[in-house]
Amino acid sequence: MSNSVLAVEATGIAKSYGTVQALKPTDLRIEPNEYYVLLGPSGGGKTTTLRLIAGLVRPTAGRISIYGQDVTELAPDKRSTSMVFQSYALFPHMTVEENVAYGLTLRRMPRDEIRAEVSRMLDLVGLNGYDNRRPHELSGGQQQRVQLARSLVLHSDILLLDEPLAALDAKLRKDMCLELKNIQKTVGVTFVHVTHNQEEAMTVADRIGLVAGGELVEQGSPEAIYNRPEKRFTADFIGENNIFDGTATGAGLDIGGRVLGLPTPAETGREISLSVRSEDMRLLDGEPKPEGWQALSGTLIDKVYLGLIGSSVVRLESGQDITVRQVGAMSSGEVGASVTVAWPTEAGRIHLS
Amino acid sequence: MSQPTTTGGRRQPASSPLSDLLTGERGLGRYAFYLPLAFLIAFFVVPMLLTLVWSVFERTNFWMEPGFTFGAYADFFGSARFENFLRAMKSSAISVLVAFVLGFPIAVFVRSSVPEKAQHKAILLFILPFMISEVIRIFALRPILGRHGVLNDALIGSGLIDDPISIFIYTPTGVVIGEVMSYLPFMVFCGFLAMESVPRYIFEVCDDLGSDTLTTLRRVIVPLAAPGILAATIFIFINGIGVFLIPDILGGPGAVNAGTLVLNAISALDFPLAMAIAAIMLVILMALLLIGHWLFDLTKLLDPAKR
Amino acid sequence: MMREYGNPWAHRAKWLYLIFVVVALMSPVLHTVTISFNEHGFGAADYDFTLVYYFDLFRNEEILAALGWTFWLAFVVVVVTLPMGILSAKFYQTTRWKVPFLLLMLAPLFIPADIMAAALLVYFKTLSRFFSDTFGLEWFDLSMTTAVIGQVLWCLPYVFVVVLVTMARYHAEQTEAARICGATAWRAFWDVEFPQIKAGVFSATAFTVILSFNEYTRTNFLKGGFETFPTYIVSYMLNTGMTPETYAMSGLVSMTSIVIVGAVLLLALRKEQA
Structure with a gap:
């Protein structure tokens, strides 16, 4: 692996629904091991960008590469990406363990290996001993941890997070932010995180991309974006x-x-x-x-x-x-x-x- | 911190190329979703539209041959069939009215006064009759409505009448009774469905304003439930004209409707006539639906977004 | 909620009326079932419970054959209609032409059975002539196939609606999550969505069995070479009027439906309590 290869490289990707442009042609470059946050007002195109990377949405123009491999034509299950959703994404008829194990079962991994991997991941997200609970028996924060474990266990190249903390209350969100950042450092996977919450973005990000009106307005480190905004929109939105x-x-x-x-x-x-x-x-x-x-x-x-x-x-x-x-x-x-x-x-x- | 090992963007597929061919994104499987549409077009839309074509074909001894004649229509409009058809329309209209008077208040009651959670269960009670075969239900009315039937026995037993009433069966009244018994639940369903979009506080506001029940019903509730009432009306009216079972089993010897006429035409191997009557029914149905749609957007009933 | 200052007796009277109407609609059938167990038949002053008329039914070869055909037909109709119902509900969710598609799906409910059956009969006769004249094939001759097509048209709208209502409660994020975990669309459906819409599919199955089992008009027009139980009863009743045998036959049909509906309701109730 050479370091010059980008984790995500999107060139000219765009998505429109009929006459509505959800995302105007955009270039996006995310470095390996980076914690990248897409920040912006709702309806600005940041979730669309994330879903384009995941393959849940097919771009109307442009190409997407992950670690140098063109994945534009690949279905979501063929891409090496994982995703944490805002809510409702856990399988309610499965236990926590079955939820986390789902992706590994699809790969026909031996049972004892799955068991070991799952419990390692549940440890990592601090849910040791919750294996046999059902999603509806967990708090909102715990549910998001299960989602995180389910995504991490697959060892994908990119972990995508779509407003993962939006449904949590302010205090819990703060704690989870720090924890997300720590987990990302531990596992060393590229995280792409979508949020509309500035504080959340500032806490976790190595680099922030500001997305609004279907465009990537500006990007940079949290410090740079806060102190030296280049665009008027950025100055208006941040701080x-x-x-x-x-x-x-x-x-x-x-x-x-x-x-x-x-x-x-x-x-x-x-x-x-x-x-x-x-x-x-x-x-x-x-x-x-x-x-x-x-x-x-x-x-x-x-x-x-x-x-x-x-x-x-x-x-x-x-x-x-x-x-x-x-x-x-x-x-x-x-x-x-x-x-x-x-x-x-x-x-x-x-x-x- | 460990340097991640990447898989180069592509994941080891969990599926085989063969299963991808059948069930993958671009596999043959995606055409399966068009199957119901294709089925409905092939076996519903096309045959129903073809009735218009067949109705102008020439009649032959046992079948028909392509042609262009209005013979079947002349035959229909120029004979007693048309009078019978009009009589069936009249009786069907009476059934609609009776079903509305008896059934619609139930829908209003359930929507306005039954606890929100129990509403669907109360309405579902009216599905029970539908679970029984239509033929059986109609046949079962015979021993109830006859001169020595359960109804007359009960009326005589209670001293209300001295001699049995013979108007309940084998008369136009019998047909109306059968139609109301068969189709009343539709008035309840459609009325309720339309009123689900009416917020419950409306009923309370009317109470607060002190308007009496009838005024509330006429000025507020009926207009709000209009699409539902109309859908039920069209359904009951068309089935009243079209379903031959009810006049056949409960009507007298002269009881005839469009269904009976079609059946008789087919028995007589007059296929163009049968198709002409089917086409007329189709045109009436379409016309009623169009008028209904023009008056009150009927799609409101179906599309939750428009509610 | 009851209106708090309303007259409680008026409220009770309305409930009473509702129950009365339901009972009145059911009364002819309940009456028929009662009579079918009376040794003395209709109109007799005495009532002695007996199963003799039912035993007679099961000794009648023709009736047994008709029952066999009815169940076989219901089975085939379920096997065809259920996947089609699920596919059409999925199609509805993804199509841009929602209202026209919905209208098309529900339209077969609005057309009287005999009118639709007559049009289909002539259609099948035309197709059958075409295939036999052109290719020497016996396609679309009146048969089991044509009866199945007629019944599927009748059952599909109900299955579609029931499945659609159940699917509306499902969160599509779960399918996306499964896809991202590496499942194909097909696997995601079976592993994640199907277990959650099972209840709806189950009710739709019961519904289809009942609808098919009770269907008379379309089957009578489109069947070829066999009698189903409803067509047998009707021709029998039209020939002989109401006899103890017809009461037993009607009772059998009605009770089959009642038992299926009861089982579905019981299961639903138990699930609600769990």
């Missing part, structure tokens, strides 16, 4: 960012009357956007604007104290609402007071599209 749209001028960004300083100069006359993370902004309590900062005045319209963070909403003169999140200290201003929002110029990020 809590304030975005200013306007026209670039020699002096900065013209947002209709006001000109904001840009971290780097932009081509004059071009429509661009500037985004600033809400935690990079501050409310100035009467103090002067520091050197190298941008400031806008407005009215404080809402204040929420969230423990670690205080969040304030300021309505600018233009009518745009700006969210400011500050650790610890809250602005002393009352709702309705005139305030000034400010941020260091270099905290801004320019989006050309």
Whole structure:
């Protein structure tokens, strides 16, 4: 195995149903052993992408390869992929053990080998001793673990996860995220995980691909996507960012009357956007604007104290609402007071599209 | 952390090439799904449409030969057959009305007042009669309805009448009784099916507004259940005209409907006439379904998405 | 739910009416069955229980032959209709033309038995002439085959509906999961989906047996060279009227159906409690 071979390589894959384009022609490259997350709003095409890789959906255009082998024409049972579904995917008439063993029984593996493999996998996912339970006797989290064991036991090249944690409550989801990440490190298989939940994506991913409107908008490490989003959509979707749209001028960004300083100069006359993370902004309590900062005045319209963070909403003169999140200290201003929002110029990020 | 050994994207197949040929994605097996469609076209659609063609064929001594004549239709419309046919339509319409009056309130009652979980079970009670052979059910009415039958005995025994009533059987009334006994459950089924899409609170809202039962029925429930009532009406009406068993067994010597006419024509080896009557029945059915569909989208009954 | 401020007696009266109608619809058959066990037959003042008329039936060669044909026919019809019903339900789930297909599937229910049988009779006669004149074959001569086709048309809509309703409760993700575990579509169906729709298939089987067993008109038109139990009874009744023998025959047919329905209901109830 050479390392230059990609785990998944999709070129120009697209899927349309009649006139509806679920996925526009897209290229996707996933490295071996990578934990790749497809993140995006629902109906954006991320599940379609996953199902294309699994072979559950036939692409209307493009090719898909897994470890260099073209699998576009292969049925799902002939591809070396496994999948964890959101829910209802366990076989209710089989025990946990039979569920996990199902794929191995199809391969006509000797019984004692199956038994050993299954119990090894149940150990791995922390379900030791649940062999003879039926799916309906398990909690939601346990059911997802069984699905995971059923997928891992096949030692497929790619493990696909379709919103695996969406049906779980927030606390459990957090724990399961860390566990998924650990399991992936242990088994060293390429994981492709679909979710609409940012926090989940940030926790597990080596690399995130943002999918929306049937397109792969942007991809990169969680850190890069969060701190250095290239597209306006990414800045809008990930984290809590304030975005200013306007026209670039020699002096900065013209947002209709006001000109904001840009971290780097932009081509004059071009429509661009500037985004600033809400935690990079501050409310100035009467103090002067520091050197190298941008400031806008407005009215404080809402204040929420969230423990670690205080969040304030300021309505600018233009009518745009700006969210400011500050650790610890809250602005002393009352709702309705005139305030000034400010941020260091270099905290801004320019989006050309 | 271990370096994974990959299988190169392709999995060791669990199936043989031969079984793939039969049951695989691109195997011959996928054509099996068209089998029911093919069967229905070959043995239902084609023969039913061909009745139109055969009805204009020339009659020969024992069979028919290709031709184009309206002789069979002239024969049908220009004889007592047509009068009989009209009489069957009238009696069938009466049966529909009686079935509606007796059966529809049951559907309303079950939908509005029976606990949600028990509704289907209550409705399923009306399937029981269907589990018994139609012929047996109709024949079994003879000892009930006759002059010395169970019904007359009961009426005399209770002192309501002194002499047995002979109108119950071998009369047009007998035919209506037989049709209602046979087809009443359809009114209950279809009425209920249509009202399943009516949320139950509607009935309570009507109560709250203080409208009396009849007004509620006429203004709210019947319009909502209209597709179901119409489907049942068409079914009962067409079968009333078409099924020869009921007039044959319960009607008098003169009781004739389209089914009897077809049967007699076939016995007389007049195949074009038999096919002409079948074609007329088919056209009436299609026309009623089209009108019904035009008035209230009948597919609503069948397609849960449209409810 | 009962309407809480309604009159409870009105509610009970409505229930009573519902039960009354069901009993009234069943009464002719129940009456026939009762008479069939009376030694003195219909209209007698006395009632003495006897099985003698039933024993007579089983000594009658013609009746035994008719019963044999009836069960054989029912068996063949089940074997043909069930797979077709399952296939058509699957076809319905995948086709884009759902409403037209549904209408086509249900249409045979709307056409009176004798009208459809007459059209099929002429169709088979035409086909039979064509095959014998052109190839010297005896295809589509009135026979078991033609009777089976007529009955399948009658039973298929019911099987289709019952199977479809059962399949609606099945989650298709499980088939996908099985496929991804390495099962072919065929294996996935048998290993995963079928065990979960078994109950529906079982009721559909019972339903088909009853429908076929009781069918008269189509069978009478399309059979060739044999009598089934219903066709035998009807020709007997038309010739001789209601006699103790006809009561016993009617009783036999009715009770067969009642026993099958009862067994299905009992099994369903036991499953619900489990």
